[in-house]
Amino acid sequence: PCYLSNRKFLHFHASKILLLRIKLSFSVLLFVLVLIFFAIIYHKIVLFVSC
16 A cells, blocks of 8 residues: 555656646747747847848
8 A cells, every 4th residue: 555655646746747847848938939039029120220
């Protein structure tokens, strides 16, 4: 029984880590998208100003 509960806990812990990883990767992806978005806007402004 102790082994089973330990295994259950490990599984829960693993799923928690996976969830955290997904959240982390999602936030990184969002950050990259925002960065690209700002880069495009900045590029357009620079082009507009130079013209």
